[in-house]
Amino acid sequence: MEVITASTTHLLSTLNKLTDHSFFQTLPQSLPVSPCVITSPTQIALPDSFYFSLFFIFGGGLYILLLFPFTLRQKQWLAAPLVAGLFAFPLIFTSTNSPVLQLAHLGACGCVLMRQIDLYYVRPWRTGKEPTMNLEDWWTEVWQPFRKVPMSKEQLQRFELELQQARLRREIERQEREALYNSNHSSSSSASKQSKDMETQAVAGSSDETAKPMKGKPVKQIYTPRVDPNPQHWSAYLPRWFFYAILMDVIPFVMSFITFEDIQNFNIIQTFLLRIGVASMVIFDISLLNYTIMILCAAITGDLVHDTEWTLVRHYFPGFATSPAEFWRQWHHLFQYIWVDLGFHPVKHLLRKHFTSKSKNRQLANGLELVLPVMGVFLMSGLQHEYMMVGMWHIRPGHMTLFFLIQGAGTILSKALLNTVGKKVHVPPVILITLTWIFNLTTAGLFMEPVLKNHGYNMIANQSILLHSYNFLRSNGIF
Template sequence: MWQWKWTADTKLFTILTEKPSPLIDPLPISNTLYTILFVCLSNSLYGLLIAPRPRSTLGKQLIAIPLTLALVLLPLVTRPPSVVVHQSQGAGAIAFGMRMFDLYFLRPRREAKKTTTQTALQKKNDLDLSKKVITQEEKRGPLMWTMTQLRAELWAPIRRVPSTHIPPYDSNKPGLIPVAALIKQAAGYILISDVTIYIASRFSLADLRNLSTVQYGLFLGLFGFIHFSVLLIFNFVAIGWSLATGESVDPEEWTMITKALPYFAVTPSEFWGLWHTMFRAIWVDLGFLPVQRFAKEHLGPDRVGPGLAKAARLALPVMAVFCLSGLLHGYVVFAVWRESPWSQAMYFLLQGVAVVVSKAIEQSSFGLMIKQRYLQGSTAQRAALRAVGIVLVWCLHIVTAPFFLHAYLENEVWLSVVKGSVLWRLLG
């Protein structure tokens, strides 16, 4: 059995990874039909936001309910032959479903709570910042979006567009990245992904079960091709935008372009801060902000005491984000392979706890002392402190990763993408 026995040999691991009994058999369909259904449902939901009818919020909500349910259920009730298509669009389906629930049901409630004074003040600020006249088109209700709102929403997973930004772009702004640099970066990501996929292809499931703990820790790094694939998507989109507009890329807007690799993070919070932000809008709007508001309104110092109130404001919003992430990833492994979603939930729960603990330590007197020693220390002392942090983060991943990787290892997911490796095609 697995050599990292402190995790995989526990009764908890056995319970959480037990494969549930299938309730329904998915309907086999082609990759093309699966993609068409996915695109049509998602586009219908976004198009409904700018459609002139129905005019009422309730009318649009009633239409959005069956469309959202169909989108979320699509990966569960159908099965395309490509695991990559099923997995990627399964993640997209649950992500879209979460986002649509926020846009169609939660955001209108938040908008309705705004007072007339707050709304007028917000409009005044928007007018001052953008230096434009608010037209009748832009005065529509929460579910009567303008094309500007829709474009910002569609860019949200990839590009953060500041509300104060007014074209044309300032080509003299320092730090802009030319398209040639983006192409070089994309080539680097392609090379790294290809090498890691090729190396992973040399291992079977039986081989992995005989790895030592250290070897297993190194194998975790090979799953970085997933991260590099996401970064590559960001780069390709940025390259296309830069070629189409003739403008250099602003890293403040394209936030994933200049992010460092997460594999040398010294704390769990730094690791997840460097991970990709594809679902950031969902985590923030659906998880972090609502829970943060709840903690401020209902768990204040006057109700639970200053210490507990501070802990709640620190921990609960972060844990909400990781719980949502566990839900998304658990849905994917269940939809694609009918594997248990609870192991995914446990992984993200443990990672969330680790992030909360690391943030608490950073804010403590001990953490501040370590930070001061790092800033005032010599180069060797800084390197030693960073090395300790990196080792501790990797130890956390080695202990918790079996919960996340179980479904992917059991189904040898890396072998489903191996045909995309140039090295594999050349060397076999």
């Protein structure tokens, strides 16, 4: 025993001689394990259980209301106070004990708020359909952000029927626009007659197709979702889960050494490295969340994991995107359908109803239909992130909205360049990836300003094993 003690003492003394203590003296005595949370004088702090119950009271009430057989006007009147409460109460009340869950709560409230505004007010105006939902649709709605729920035979038939009818409606609208354009320039009635004939055939075809699923007969072409040919047991995804978990421990630990005062004095290279770290943390955090939900679901149900059913498992790493358009296609699709329903479709409906169908300049009309609906999607994403930042840190709004609008413009421009210059000039992918990184990191300052200013990158530091180990070793004088 004395030999072991002596050897250990000699080893430690040797290490102390070789170690430069000046380096350790420059390190902070302790690292922060919680972010800077700002409580506004106008906000009321609530216990966590009461604060997080706001989402279930107002968001759950809106979903339950969809199940009742009320008229459209009655549902809209009943939904109005719930929508107002879902928007305002997370901004009025706050929870200072759980900043991570508070941010998640604000994100959930923002998503459900947008979804319910679409279901109760926008979609009835756009399509004429009342906001109704049965239990089967409700269950699909719950899983939709995370999982593509497999369709039953009846759902497949209904999906295919709606797909065929949507194609017919688009064809009718195209014929009508061409007929109106031709009549304005040649005063010919032949185009109008062709449009009416097309509409009559479409109505007749629609009625025939509607009768098929009513009789229980399958449609001719049934839509079949992609099926994973090699489903895996949930344990096969544990290595990936551990990979993301380790990254989500290392990155907060490294970034905990940085203060906002240090960031303000960074040069260009240091700023870019910092933005890469924050962006990577966001990407890996979302991936870790999705893998956690997927593994828990498979472990509880005993089902094999079909990775085609999960929206974040088969996506490529967005860091290798060759354009902003490809980056956002590869980015997570958790709430994309919400932004599309509330941003893309209403804007396109307004354009076709009030402008493009009446415009004499077809090139301008088609260009607006390609640009403005996409910008509507990015606007909705910006507003949701703005809602989260205002509720969390009470910042002046504008940073998030401007960031996403710039990203939307970059997405549209990159698609236009790909369809024109990209067909004539070959650019090596490594150059395109580098240019995409430069664009994203340059504009990321708008996105990261409130996060960095309030040490938002330290939100999950409390879960970092490395960070707690560092504080423990420093407090006990180990180094």
